[in-house]
Amino acid sequence: MKRAGVFGGSFDPVHTGHLLLAEQMAEEAGLDEVIFIPAFRSPFKLASDPAEGEHRLRMLELAVSSEPKFRVSDIELRRGGASYTSDTLDGLAAEGGHGELFFIMGSDSLLGLDRWYRADHLLKEYSFLVGLRKGDDEEEVRKKHAELLGRFPGARIRLLEIPELEISSSDLRLRHQAGRSLRYAVPDAVLEYIDASGLYTGLLEKLERFAEERQNPHRLAHTRGVVEYAEKYALKFGADPFKAKAAAWFHDNYKEAGALEHGPKAAEELQRLFGISDPDILNAVRYHTTGRPGMSLLEICVKMADLLEPGRSYPEAQELREMVDASDDPQRCMYELIMRANDSLYAKGKVPAKISLDAVEYFRSKYGY
Ligand SMILES: [Fe+2]
Ligand SMILES: [Fe+2]
Incomplete structure (x- = not known):
């Protein structure tokens, strides 16, 4: 069966760190595709652009255009409002054609996974890939991992040691605001889009x-x-x-x-x-x-x-x-x-x-x- 990673986030903007993480997760876990899903955000910030969801989607499309196994889904943007992971994964499963779905997350999220909406359903139907980062409390994460496997028999949760680039979207936004370079931190096509659209200025x-x-x-x-x-x-x-x-x-x-x-x-x-x-x-x-x-x-x-x-x-x-x-x-x-x-x-x-x-x-x- 096909194996698809599901990678959600704000992607404001998508950067090289995201792409590297997706690439390495795909390699480590043998994924056939990685689906990037920009999260819907309510337009409450004064600084935000009404079309900001569209911009984040477009930047993702540009970022993944040269990699056949990466794709982008607007499933959460279309739905609007805050999305439960359970709704997103059910939505992707209903689309069909993705095979087994692997939700990609950080170890900080793993610690609260059993409190997520419909955790039973999630852990029964879907697989989880958890990135272990350098600064993480590995003992705590492994303990939680073991606890979840005990409480949810048959759950498929895999811990992966993935070196992460320390790039943050909010730093990149600020750098661009200050007129400083984003080159190599974001793909060239994304950089061109940011410049042409006037994002992150003013x-x-x-x-x-x-x-x-x-x-x-x-x-x-x-x-x-x-x-x-x-x-x-x-x-x-x-x-x-x-x-x-x-x-x-x-x-x-x-x-x-x-x-x-x-x-x-x-x-x-x-x-x-x-x-x-x-x-x-x-x-x-x-x-x-x-x-x-x-x-x-x-x-x-x-x-x-x-x-x-x-x-x-x-x-x-x-x-x-x-x-x-x-x-x-x-x-x-x-x-x-x-x-x-x-x-x-x-x-x-x-x-x-x-x-x-x-x-x-x-x-x-x-x-x-
Ligand atoms: Fe003051
Ligand atoms: Fe003052």
Whole structure:
């Protein structure tokens, strides 16, 4: 009987890591075909394109066009809404002609497989290929594997050690937004499609429009200053200027959440509304008010910009700008700035947030200031 792998995902965009995984799974498990299935996603993100499902499908078709054993199915896109794996596999089985169906998944999914919708049915009717990755807790995975085989007699679940390329679609989207190359990370035909269709562009413009809608003129002027200075400091100290600007546009969009809460709230919304999952950007937004121990160079640049943008007019602002301009030690500058901010809070009879005090301690002990 024919053997077909079923490989689901967002594929936004499909990349070389996906293709390599499919190829190696096919080889290891003796699959005659691998069916790539882009998942339907509800169009809730502001950054998303209404035709985004079509784009993901088209990119997959281009990516697999030169490999006869790879094909693409729009079964989940056509159905719309969230699809249960059980419905997808039943749908493919009903199409006929695929033979035995092997669902391809990561070991993280295996750990929860018995809680999936219609797990009994799935484990009775279909086979599973589980990719074991380097960072996985192999003992835990093997234990779960044995447990499932015990509880579901006759289940066909195979663990495969497959070396995986560490490419992530969300990193690729961000790289393209920042005007950086995706060459060799995605097939050439996909790259051409991305360029021709204008996918993954215009994030900073969207963030700017969003800030314009949410912020009053006074705050917006501050935000524009922070964007300008975040880029300036990123270029000076060697952080990513694109990420610095993205974080700066968003950092004060939720001021109404409160002095200490608006950073974390903004980070949450940036991820939810714009699909940004880059931890460095999110942390630069999350900790812009307080700083934190172990803050990254990007976090430092954004926080510095927030304190020193041209609209800041507290007495020592100009002196501090000059200190940063003359320095080649961003950690030291950040230490001074947080320390002074804490001192000025004490002077007003307030107590700084614990995390800000910890940040000062961190710089002191790590760098010996
Ligand atoms: Fe803020
Ligand atoms: Fe701010």
